[in-house]
Amino acid sequence: MNIFVDFAMTPGALAALREGTAEHQLLFPQTPAASVLAAPEADPRFCAAEIAFGQPNTKAVAEASLLRWIHVSSSGYTRYDNPQFRSLVAERRIVVSNSASVFAEACAVHVLSFLVAQARNLPAALKTRTGNGTPVWNELRQASGTLQDENVLILGFGAIGTRLALLLRPLGANVVAYRRHARGDEIVPVVTEPGLASALAQAQHIVNVLPDSSQTRHFFDAACFAVIRPGAVFYNIGRGSTVDQTALLGALRAKRLKAAWLDVTDPEPLPDEHPLWQEPNCFITPHLAGGHTNETTSLVRHFLANLHRFVRHEPLVDRIM
Amino acid sequence: MNIFVDFAMTPGALAALREGTAEHQLLFPQTPAASVLAAPEADPRFCAAEIAFGQPNTKAVAEASLLRWIHVSSSGYTRYDNPQFRSLVAERRIVVSNSASVFAEACAVHVLSFLVAQARNLPAALKTRTGNGTPVWNELRQASGTLQDENVLILGFGAIGTRLALLLRPLGANVVAYRRHARGDEIVPVVTEPGLASALAQAQHIVNVLPDSSQTRHFFDAACFAVIRPGAVFYNIGRGSTVDQTALLGALRAKRLKAAWLDVTDPEPLPDEHPLWQEPNCFITPHLAGGHTNETTSLVRHFLANLHRFVRHEPLVDRIM
Numbered sequence: 001m002n003i004f005v006d007f008a009m010t011p012g013a014l015a016a017l018r019e020g021t022a023e024h025q026l027l028f029p030q031t032p033a034a035s036v037l038a039a040p041e042a043d044p045r046f047c048a049a050e051i052a053f054g055q056p057n058t059k060a061v062a063e064a065s066l067l068r069w070i071h072v073s074s075s076g077y078t079r080y081d082n083p084q085f086r087s088l089v090a091e092r093r094i095v096v097s098n099s100a101s102v103f104a105e106a107c108a109v110h111v112l113s114f115l116v117a118q119a120r121n122l123p124a125a126l127k128t129r130t131g132n133g134t135p136v137w138n139e140l141r142q143a144s145g146t147l148q149d150e151n152v153l154i155l156g157f158g159a160i161g162t163r164l165a166l167l168l169r170p171l172g173a174n175v176v177a178y179r180r181h182a183r184g185d186e187i188v189p190v191v192t193e194p195g196l197a198s199a200l201a202q203a204q205h206i207v208n209v210l211p212d213s214s215q216t217r218h219f220f221d222a223a224c225f226a227v228i229r230p231g232a233v234f235y236n237i238g239r240g241s242t243v244d245q246t247a248l249l250g251a252l253r254a255k256r257l258k259a260a261w262l263d264v265t266d267p268e269p270l271p272d273e274h275p276l277w278q279e280p281n282c283f284i285t286p287h288l289a290g291g292h293t294n295e296t297t298s299l300v301r302h303f304l305a306n307l308h309r310f311v312r313h314e315p316l317v318d319r320i321m
Numbered sequence: 322m323n324i325f326v327d328f329a330m331t332p333g334a335l336a337a338l339r340e341g342t343a344e345h346q347l348l349f350p351q352t353p354a355a356s357v358l359a360a361p362e363a364d365p366r367f368c369a370a371e372i373a374f375g376q377p378n379t380k381a382v383a384e385a386s387l388l389r390w391i392h393v394s395s396s397g398y399t400r401y402d403n404p405q406f407r408s409l410v411a412e413r414r415i416v417v418s419n420s421a422s423v424f425a426e427a428c429a430v431h432v433l434s435f436l437v438a439q440a441r442n443l444p445a446a447l448k449t450r451t452g453n454g455t456p457v458w459n460e461l462r463q464a465s466g467t468l469q470d471e472n473v474l475i476l477g478f479g480a481i482g483t484r485l486a487l488l489l490r491p492l493g494a495n496v497v498a499y500r501r502h503a504r505g506d507e508i509v510p511v512v513t514e515p516g517l518a519s520a521l522a523q524a525q526h527i528v529n530v531l532p533d534s535s536q537t538r539h540f541f542d543a544a545c546f547a548v549i550r551p552g553a554v555f556y557n558i559g560r561g562s563t564v565d566q567t568a569l570l571g572a573l574r575a576k577r578l579k580a581a582w583l584d585v586t587d588p589e590p591l592p593d594e595h596p597l598w599q600e601p602n603c604f605i606t607p608h609l610a611g612g613h614t615n616e617t618t619s620l621v622r623h624f625l626a627n628l629h630r631f632v633r634h635e636p637l638v639d640r641i642m
Contacts, residue, residue: 109467109492113441116434123447125606129598131590132608141612146430170487171430269452277450285446287453291462 103290424611
């Protein structure tokens with residue numbers, strides 16, 4: 001089969017891909033993609049593709065008559081998550097999967113690092129040189145905590161949220177998930193729309209793992225920050241577009257939020273002059289959550305495992321359409 | 322009974338102490354202690370004490386003929402951990418307990434915060450403003466990890482080490498403990514002296530929870546850092562005296578250690594001109610690990626629970642002598 005591959009990978013990952021696809025034909029774009037997230041230009045070779053691995057151009061997908069399967073090289077898939085694309089792939093019987101499993105563990109550990117760094121006051125603790133017994137020292141110790149008996153609300157409860165809940169279990173936190181529709185197989189109690197305001201009012205830690213979609217745009221707006229528990233901490237590991245950053249800034253300035261930890265912003269990177277950079281209790285990592293050593297090799301392995309399933313007509317892991 | 326109390330506490334903690342000791346007589350020193358760790362001057366009222374709660378002066382203990390029980394208001398007890406004091410309390414049948422349980426949870430979460438901050442590269446990640454797809458961004462993602470399948474060696478395996486092992490369990494780390502004597506009830510595999518060099522050579526993460534004693538002084542010396550796995554990360558949450566800081570500095574400069582995370586140093590605080598402050602991969606919090614909200618109230622609660630046991634002749638929690 002012809003496999004069109006359009007994402008940047010390390011030489012090791014490429015070698016693994018070549019080895020795992022020896023029975024197939026790899027097609028590469030004329031202009032290589034800059035990252036796993038880049039939206040490439042349409043490429044003339046794409047029309048021969050039966051499988052696309054990467055971030056294929058949506059227009060090219062419509063024209064590629066041989067295409068049977070798209071494996072997206074990221075967890076997010078906003079580019080494809082619209083009625084036109086969905087009906088196109090449904091009509092053409094193109095299967096679509098993504099790489100959610102590849103990033104879930106690193107994302108969950110990243111947000112855990114935010115939660116425990118906040119609990120232990122790491123940003124302030126790593127800066128001070130105060131001595132034992134000083135007023136500053138007593139204050140820092142006093143402001144430190146564990147997560148025991150604290151309420152953590154996770155919004156969006158897929159692979160990342162589920163892993164996070166498991167990582168939080170031995171810490172003794174009370175974890176609740178928010179989903180649009182409860183499935184019944186979640187490992188923690190779930191609230192849906194009617195229970196959301198009450199859950200927000202109780203949570204000391206609000207972990208946003210919502211994906212980007214027309215329904216989630218500015219999900220966290222001024223009205224939402226108005227009902228949160230005063231002194232709560234906000235974490236965003238989902239997508240920047242789900243937060244009205246002006247409302248977030250207001251909540252931080254009014255000390256309604258004690259702190260915010262953001263791995264995603266809108267736009268990315270946040271411009272140097274953006275006021276969130278200046279907020280003393282706003283901590284930002286630039287979309288690093290899913291990152292891990294040999295990431296592109298993990299992506300290739302995940303694709304190859306799915307390729308193995310695809311040729312055997314077995315169900316794909318992380319199928320999204 | 323007369324209870325001599327010599328540690329600084331919040332008004333809330335003091336109220337709890339007064340309420341819980343209403344049937345007894347509280348004696349306070351003329352000069353209040355500066356912190357739970359302070360070594361106070363001998364106080365004339367101490368001679369009437371039957372119970373001492375805090376950090377009693379060792380000379381005063383020798384002279385207090387009514388004393389039956391000392392409850393130390395810290396986890397460390399170096400001041401009392403010597404043959405003279407041990408034989409004094411043995412001879413006089415004075416029971417000694419400490420506050421290890423009070424600090425174990427916060428200490429374990431503190432070192433967990435170090436471990437996951439290191440795994441997610443937080444110090445560098447929180448500083449950069451790089452955009453998605455840049456070489457710096459790819460490098461940062463590449464250098465990030467999870468703790469899955471990584472070897473963590475915990476040296477000293479009491480309440481803190483045990484809690485840490487439990488917190489690390491869902492992260493999928495391979496935890497091994499080092500103890501002088503294995504008890505057989507540890508929740509992870511234990512190595513003793515003969516297995517130490519091999520365990521050090523395998524560990525990606527070396528967590529030092531050793532207490533201060535004549536046997537542990539400079540436990541981590543140049544010879545020890547010479548056998549560790551190159552690129553390992555060192556964490557110290559025990560006592561600063563257990564580390565030869567010149568050897569530590571050398572291991573960091575030689576990049577034999579990838580990073581060091583220290584909550585304890587020798588001395589504390591580390592002087593401003595100390596070269597460890599300048600090491601880019603050395604991260605220091607000034608003895609904050611055990612700290613938590615309402616810490617002195619927790620100390621009082623722990624003491625009161627032990628007081629309850631003491632008056633009933635039941636075994637004390639955290640008895641050390």
